[in-house]
Amino acid sequence: MAEFLSLHDAVARYVDDGATVAMEGFTHLIPFAAGHEVVRQKKRDLTLIRMTPDLIYDQLIGAGCAKKVIFSWGGNPGVGSLHRLRDAVEKGWPHKIEILEHSHAAMACAFEAGAAGLPLAVLRGYVGSELPNVNDQIKFIECPFTGERLAAVPSVRPDVSIVHAQKADRKGNVLVEGIVGVQKEAVLAARHSIVTVEEIVDDLTTQPDYHPNTCIIPGWAISAVVVAVKGAYPSYTHGYYDRDNRFYKEWDVIARDRDTFTAWLDANVYNASSSAEGDA
Known part of the structure; x- marks a missing residue:
């Protein structure tokens, strides 16, 4: 059953060095806050799985967290390449990584x-x-x-899957709205899972946006639920905040240069505290 934890404690408990980690969310609900916590804790030798690795995986790779990436498309959506990914593959900085591409x-x-x-x-x-x-x-x-x-x-069977969603109830059941990718499958496929959410509510079934075909990830399938307000920013969370398109364009400049990237990481990840709350 799902346990309510702080983001720091959830990552510390379930993301080990050398683990296979899937972070899913398509277009929106991308778990940036959780990814940044993985970077802050300096997890190493991770095999990262994601259908569409974009900025958060560029940041994880550039921070030295990854040894391998399994994916089906990689890029900065609507902008261009992932420069930290390319630097690691082509020039081995901060170290060489292996890639495995699928459709x-x-x-x-x-x-x-x-x-x-x-x-x-x-x-x-x-x-x-x-x-x-x-x-x-x-x-x-x-x-x-x-x-x-x-x-x-x-089959994909991660050690831990990490996803973001809108709401969880106090039993740990999670509501996913909007464009639904493979978040539910990623959680069910994993040995452990961390779900960050925008808020906790008493009962999902009494919410005005609940309907019979709502995607609910059951609490029995989830290891940890974490409150992380704006946990998908700069991507968006349907019904809560919009995508920061400007940042995606700015990232192209930030990520091109190693020193600029390292300075950004220091200022915005290593020296930034987690925005997650520890309990419900």
């Missing part, structure tokens, strides 16, 4: 398979693609019923 479909299927406790995901895909030439985790199998050639990839 979006394969990553989504792999999360689903992990959530179901399956060892692999099967999909129609990668036909004519060159990704199998550089990703040895893509295999081809024959359907035992039709003889069709299908692609197979390992």
Whole structure:
């Protein structure tokens, strides 16, 4: 069952050096506050999984937290490249990292398979693609019923998944609204999970935005719930605050230069305290 913790304590307890960590959230609900806490605690040798690594993974990589990234698209949305990712891959700064690239479909299927406790995901895909030439985790199998050639990839089973959402109730059940990516699957696939939320409410079912088809991540699947106000900023949280488009453009300049990036990290992460509250 979910336990209410501070952000510092949740990361300290569940994110170990060498862990496999998934941080999900598509377009909005990106767990920046939690990612910054991972940086502050100087976690190392992490295998980072994310369908669309963007600014938060650029920051984690540049801070030296990552040894490997498993992903299906990487970039600064609407702006360009991730310069800290490129610097690590191309020039080994702050150290060399390994990358493993999949398609979006394969990553989504792999999360689903992990959530179901399956060892692999099967999909129609990668036909004519060159990704199998550089990703040895893509295999081809024959359907035992039709003889069709299908692609197979390992399921995603993180040590810990971290997501952001709008609300949790006092039992630890979490409400996710707006664009829903693979947050639910990421939590269900993981051995442990941390969910940061904007606020705690008494009962999700009495909220004006609750409806029968609402996405609820059950408290029994969550290890820790953390109150982190604006925990997805500079991405957005539907119903709470908008995306800071200006910062995404500014990041292109900040991340290009190692010294500029390091100064930004010192000022905005290492010397900034967690905004999370410790209890409900």
